[in-house]
Amino acid sequence: MSPIPPLSTPDSDSGGQVFRTSWVIEAPYAGFYGMKGTVDNGGRILVDNNEILRGGLTFGGRTLEGFNSEFPQTVKFPLSEGKHTITVEVTNQRTDTFKTVNKKIFSTRDWLTPTKTKTRGGSAEIVYVGLNAANSNGINVTKNGKKINLKDGDGNDTNASFEIVAGDATFSSDGRKISGTGYCAIVLKWNDNPNTAGVAVKKIKINGTTWTQSGRRGKEKNDLTLGSTKEVGLKSGSTVEGVSYSGPQITSYQKGFLAPVIQNINQKPNESIQGREWVMKWANVDFPVKGQYNIKTEVDDEVDVLIDGVKVQTARLRIRTKAGDPATYSVFNATPGKKTVELRLRNIRVPGSGFQQNPTGVKVDIDVPVSVSTGVSRSWQVNPIGVSAILIPPPCPKEVTGRGKICRVVVDDPGNGYPKPPDGGTGASIYPVTLELEGVEVINPGINHNCGVDQIVMEPSNGAQLSYECDTFGRIVRVNVDPEVPARGFTTTPDIRVITDTGTNFQAVPRFRVVRDPVGVDVEPEKIIQVTDLVGLKLTGYVDGRAYYGSVFFKEGVRYAGIYETPGQLIQVYDTLQESIDAEVTTPPSAIQRQGTDVRSNNPRLNIPGTPDSLI
Numbered sequence: 001m002s003p004i005p006p007l008s009t010p011d012s013d014s015g016g017q018v019f020r021t022s023w024v025i026e027a028p029y030a031g032f033y034g035m036k037g038t039v040d041n042g043g044r045i046l047v048d049n050n051e052i053l054r055g056g057l058t059f060g061g062r063t064l065e066g067f068n069s070e071f072p073q074t075v076k077f078p079l080s081e082g083k084h085t086i087t088v089e090v091t092n093q094r095t096d097t098f099k100t101v102n103k104k105i106f107s108t109r110d111w112l113t114p115t116k117t118k119t120r121g122g123s124a125e126i127v128y129v130g131l132n133a134a135n136s137n138g139i140n141v142t143k144n145g146k147k148i149n150l151k152d153g154d155g156n157d158t159n160a161s162f163e164i165v166a167g168d169a170t171f172s173s174d175g176r177k178i179s180g181t182g183y184c185a186i187v188l189k190w191n192d193n194p195n196t197a198g199v200a201v202k203k204i205k206i207n208g209t210t211w212t213q214s215g216r217r218g219k220e221k222n223d224l225t226l227g228s229t230k231e232v233g234l235k236s237g238s239t240v241e242g243v244s245y246s247g248p249q250i251t252s253y254q255k256g257f258l259a260p261v262i263q264n265i266n267q268k269p270n271e272s273i274q275g276r277e278w279v280m281k282w283a284n285v286d287f288p289v290k291g292q293y294n295i296k297t298e299v300d301d302e303v304d305v306l307i308d309g310v311k312v313q314t315a316r317l318r319i320r321t322k323a324g325d326p327a328t329y330s331v332f333n334a335t336p337g338k339k340t341v342e343l344r345l346r347n348i349r350v351p352g353s354g355f356q357q358n359p360t361g362v363k364v365d366i367d368v369p370v371s372v373s374t375g376v377s378r379s380w381q382v383n384p385i386g387v388s389a390i391l392i393p394p395p396c397p398k399e400v401t402g403r404g405k406i407c408r409v410v411v412d413d414p415g416n417g418y419p420k421p422p423d424g425g426t427g428a429s430i431y432p433v434t435l436e437l438e439g440v441e442v443i444n445p446g447i448n449h450n451c452g453v454d455q456i457v458m459e460p461s462n463g464a465q466l467s468y469e470c471d472t473f474g475r476i477v478r479v480n481v482d483p484e485v486p487a488r489g490f491t492t493t494p495d496i497r498v499i500t501d502t503g504t505n506f507q508a509v510p511r512f513r514v515v516r517d518p519v520g521v522d523v524e525p526e527k528i529i530q531v532t533d534l535v536g537l538k539l540t541g542y543v544d545g546r547a548y549y550g551s552v553f554f555k556e557g558v559r560y561a562g563i564y565e566t567p568g569q570l571i572q573v574y575d576t577l578q579e580s581i582d583a584e585v586t587t588p589p590s591a592i593q594r595q596g597t598d599v600r601s602n603n604p605r606l607n608i609p610g611t612p613d614s615l616i
Contacts, residue, residue, distance in 0.1 A: 001448045001474075001502075002386045003090060007493030011376045013383040015094035021088040023472050028399055030081045034074040037389025040067035043090035045389055051391065052077055067386070071328070074392065092385035095378040098371035105293065106285050106341050106366040111245065112252040114235040115261060122227030123180035126171070130291055139175030146174045154197035160190040160213060162204055169226055178206060182224040186211070189219040215469025225323035233261040259299070260345070268354035275349035282341045287334050287378055289368060297328045298363040298442075299345070305364060306342040307334060341366070388447070409512065432551065433531045435522050437464050437487040438513040440496060442506075446477035448502030458496045462487040462527075466496075476506055488515070489527030516549060541573035543582035548573055 004012070015215025027033070035052050037045060042056030043064060048252040052075055065072040140149040140158075148162040148171055164170070171177070171209035188211040192199050203415035204211045211220050223390050232359035233251030237244065249261040260278045264270060287293070295305060297315035305313040315328035347360035377383070440458075456479065458464055464487030469478040476498065481487075496508045514531075542547045543561060551571050552559045574580040 001382070001388070002384065004380060004383065004385065006070050006380050008379050008381040010379055011095060012380045013092055013385065014380075015377050015383065018091045019385075020089045022085065024083055025391070025472070027079050027081055028393070028411050031078045032076045033391060033394060034076050034392035034524070035073045036074040036376045036392070037064055037387065038067050038069050039064050039387045040384060041091065041093040043088065043483045045078065045079070045387075046087040048084050049087070050077075050331075057091060057275050059089075064387075065390075066402070067230050069151045085112055086391070088387055088389070090385060090387040092383060095383050096372045097376050097378060099374055101367050101372050102294065102367040103288070104365070104371075105287060105371045106282065106364070108258040108362065108364045109256060109342075111250065111258060112256070113232060113250065115251040116232045118230045118232055118332050119182045120227045120389045121179070122176050123179040124224075124226060126176055126178055127205040128201055128203075129205065130199065132198055132200050135200070136195075141171050141173055141175050142158070144164045145170035145173070147171075147447055150200035152192055152197045152200045156314055157439075158200075159192040160188065160200035161500055162186065162188050162211070162342075165221070165228075171223075178224075179225070182227060184224060185221060186224060186225060187219055188213065191217045231261050231263055231265060233341065242284055242286075244283050245281070246283070248278050250280060252361075253355070253359060254300075254361050257363050258593060259361035262355050265355045269352045270308050270354040272560075273347055273355055273358060273360065274351070275347065277346045279345055280343045280345065281352070283339045285341050287339050287368075289370060291333070291368060292331050293334050293366055293368045295332065295397055296365045298326055299328075300361050301348045302346045303362045303364075304344040306344070307332065309342070322445055329514050333375075340372065355598060362387070376492035390447075401430075403463055412509065431531060431547065432517045432528050433492040433526050434488050435512040436515050437462070437481055437490065437510055439481055439511045440479035440508050441586055442476060442508050444505055444507035445477050445496070446470075446503050446506030447473055447475050448472040449476055449498060449500055449506070451476075454498050454500040454503055458494045458504055459488070460492075460494055462489050462494075468498075474503060476503075476508075479508055489523045490527060491527055541575060543571060543573055545577060545581045546575075567590050 003021065004014050022042045035047075038051055039056045044059050044061075045052050046052040046063065047235060053064035054061035055477070056066060059249075063073065063075050074424040089113055131609070134151050134152070134153050143163070149158040150160040150162070151157060152159045162171075163186065164178075165185050165187050167180060168182065169178055169180025169184040172179070188204060190200065190213045193216055196554050198212060202213055206224055209224055211222055213220075231251070233249040234245065235249055236246045236375060239245070247260075250258055251261050252348065253259050253262075253265070258280075260280075262270070264272075286562050293314050297303060297305060297313045301317045303315050304311050305315070312332035313328065313330045318326040318328065320325070320326040341362060341364075343362055345360060345362050347358065349359040430561075440463060451474060453467075456464055456466050456468050456476075463485055465481070465482040465485045467480045468476045469480070479496075490510075490512065494510055496510065498506050500506075516531075539547055539549055540552050541559065550561055550563065551563045552602060553562055553564050555565060555570070556562070559573040561573055572583075574583075574585065576586075579585055
């Protein structure tokens, strides 16, 4: 039996929960009782809080055996007469259901780091080429060091200006140096007629950058970097959740992509990025299972992916389109353990270009399909729970006194295939009978029946109406036959069963009463059978126009039915059928009084004093 409904829905097996149920039973007499049982998955059985059986999951022990055991052992224990409490505890194995998901093993996105720029201030000398002698007495610096005013040989007006229009920089007071940090922009403007008094200046040079005056009027703007600028990213030796990185400093210039840090990234051209390979390694990456791993890679321009030095993928630049996926997909097999993921990133050579025209970067994701818990257990149908046990009484006490006699023989199995004796054979009598259902004997009461709901049926029933009685364990201990509705005319042994969804192992057999010579009994002729009596049953006379095969006794020389005289009206037995119909004796009485069911002539055991020894 199960303490929970046998459902097929998920999370219905109640794994890990202990169920406890008690019953009160009455032992009819004292003695050593036996108990045996099986369980799925574990449990124990107690009688009056004394443990009798234990076994299975979490309970230990082996006296309560597993559900596959067909012949569990019997444990004997003493039990007194009277009421006792039987307690059953049962539990089911805790289960879980799983789903498959892709577990992340490694991703470059976990290592993306914004670039930090570190700049130091500096100064540079301003070199004037073709500076007009009118400026020899000193260069005019205005706007708090942001503007230099230059003149030609005609008057004191400004014919050319050199002005810082952007950036953190200033000119020295004598106009010979510039100081600042990082980027700045400087514009040279002029309005100067070289044919009048010459030009204010022909060229101005700072750190290799040149501004040139040409024509009568115009302007020229150039950018300048003062001091030193350094890009900084994630350094070699960095560790994240036990995984350590080694290789060049790395950063992210493109969304989702990892790249080595490029110094002077805005420089054009930048020869340091052309046709180069960078090697990046991550150690102690956990590969949890043995199996097939998935790898997805996007790259600009080319990358080799290696696991513990073994190349598992080579990916190249693929242009993203609306219909196409730029990623490269592949799989590889790996055993569980800590491993090193290595990326060898290569950038193609594009002469005369910088990082903006020829960038590089890589994006790698490695995952593996794994089963994860859903938090929902299995169904009862997949992981059932149940316990089965039986209490076996000792042999019942029986008082035997005096001499017994066999009153009735019950045939449990009539057998078949025996040869039919010849009609009229020696010691045999043939007579008609019908079988009338007298009762139903329970051979095995079964267990766990739903009493009052389950239906008991007999096929063929011949009109019989059956009911049953149950005990607290759902065992059918008695089957009742309605005496008001006689059931006769059985020619085959009927099948008796119970229609049930929960019960099991019930067995019962019918018990019949043989009605000899069923004249006047309400039964169809085809249901009357002929019986050959092979134990010496003799026709002893006739009663009321019917053959009589029973015992007789004599009173005052007249035969009557029965073994001896009893209170009530005596039934006379006649020698012929006609005499029984007319109720009148027309033949002389026999010289020998015969009674019993096996009467043979000249039997010395039947000698009666005063009678002849022979009928001849």
